[in-house]
Amino acid sequence: MKTLKKFFLGLLILLIAMAIIAFFLPREVHVERTASIQAPAKVVFNQVNNLRSWDKWAVWNQMDPDMKVDYKNRGIGKGAAYSWESENPNLGAGTMTITESVPYDSIATTMNFMEEGLSTGYFLFEESGQTTTVTWAFDTDLGYNPIARWMGLLFDSMIGPDFEQGLQNLKIVAETIVQEKRPVVELVNLPAFDFVSIRQTIELEDVSEQMGINYGQLINFINQNDLAMTNMPYAIYHKIDGNLIDLECGIPVNSKVEAQENIQTGTMPAKTYAAADHFGSYDHLEQTHSFIQKWIQNNELQLAGSPMEQYLTDPQKEPDESKWVTAIYYPVN
Template sequence: MKKLKNFLIGLLIVALALVIVAFFLPRQVHVERSGTIEAPPKVVFNQVNNLHTWEKWAVWNQIDPEMKVEFENTGVGEGAAYTWESENSNVGSGRLTITASEPYDSIATEMDFMEKGTSSGYFLFEEVGKGTKVTWGFDIDLGNNPADRWMGLMFDSMLGKDFEKGIENLGVVSETIVQEGRPIVEIVTVPEFNYVSMRSNIQFENTSTQMGVMYGKLSNFIDNNDLMMTDTPYAIYHKIDGTMIDLECGIPVEYKTETNGDIISGIMPAKKYATADHFGSHETLGETHQFIQNWIVENGFELVGSPMEKYLTDPQKEPDVSKWVTAIYYPVR
């Protein structure tokens, strides 16, 4: 009996010692890992900025294929979030939110583990040669719980491995996109702008010729009225019916002005778009259009208007079609 009593007293002393020591252990835990990916910052950034793609590279998202995920605020960019629920004890339930998003530079996140508390994280993207250095960081306040303080000693070794594997997976995803030449679709808001434009129903086979005629008339109008072009020309495909296209060609200008005849002047309101750049000949623009259309559906957006193309390369100044760049925009919500 005396031995049992001494044993219990010993256990109590050890337990008390562990509690006391725990208050001297770090309350704040920081975990950080870095890696280099052979892909541009724009490509890598967008695989993190779009929460729909996390299942392709984040380690925790791959542990339980049956995990239930619901996206909030479209799941893309600042303010986007997703909640997850899993019966796997290593995954559990929680909510991840993108609290800040600076294109191609950094992303900040917050993870709510429900009764287990919250943590903050971040991703930094730095261009290194033709690749990107990615830094993934994590910070958590363990509070005053002695058990959590002791667990905190293992966070770096446990989470560090997951971060390293996650960056490795992110590299595979990003580098594959580059190798396959897939477009990068982003969500942007184009601010309102003044414009002059012309709109006409034309035969599909005459598109290039008619666009040249309309842009020529618009350029002459701008010159004759001392207007200043403020951005590259654009075209809006209002409707395609068989071989006929309801096409509007426009040029952004510094202010709205009086017009006559076929030329219109107005203000294009600010809109949210799903956008991607097309590289190469205009003859293959349809492939990038289709890619964006599929992306809109797959990521839960709704199309709310007609597509617009902005011609970032002047064919008269750059004869090499492989160097042509066309930005394609689809209005969404």
């Protein structure tokens, strides 16, 4: 009996000692890992900024294929979130939210693990040449819970390997996109702008020739009215009906003027677009259009208008088609 009493007394003293020592252990925990990825920051950033893409690289998202996931605010960019529920005890239930998103530079997140409490995280993207260095970090406040503070000593060894594997998976995903020359689709918000344009229905085989004529007329109109271009020319494909295209050719300008004959003027309202750049000849534009359309469907967005192409390279100044860049925009809700 005395031996048993001594045992419990010793155990009590040990527990008290551990509780006291716990208050001298770090209250805040920081876990951080870094990886170098052979891809532009834009490519890597968008794999993190789109929460649906986490299934492709984040270790936790791959642990339970039956995990229930619900995306909020499109699941993309600042304010986007997803909640999860899993029977896997290592996953449980919780919510993750993107609290800040600075394109190609940084992303901040919060994670609410329900009974586990709230933590914060961030990603930093630093591009140098053809390489992007990605830093993934996790921070949490353990409060005054002595058990949590002891567990905090193990966080780096518990969470760090998942970060390392996740970054390795992210590296594979991003580098594959570059190797396969896949378009990078992202949500962009274009501000309102004034424009001059010509809209007409033309036959498909006449598109290239008619666009050249239309832009020539618009340039003359701009010069005659002392206007200035504020961005590169664009074309909106309002409707395609068999061999006929309802096409609008436009140029952004610095102010509004009165319309004249077949030339329209006005202000394009600010909109949110699913956008991607097409590199190379106009002959293959349809491939990028199809890629964007599929991306919109996969991300459960709704079209809110007609697609627009903006020609960022002037073919008259750059004869090499491989260097041509065309921005393609699909307005979405």
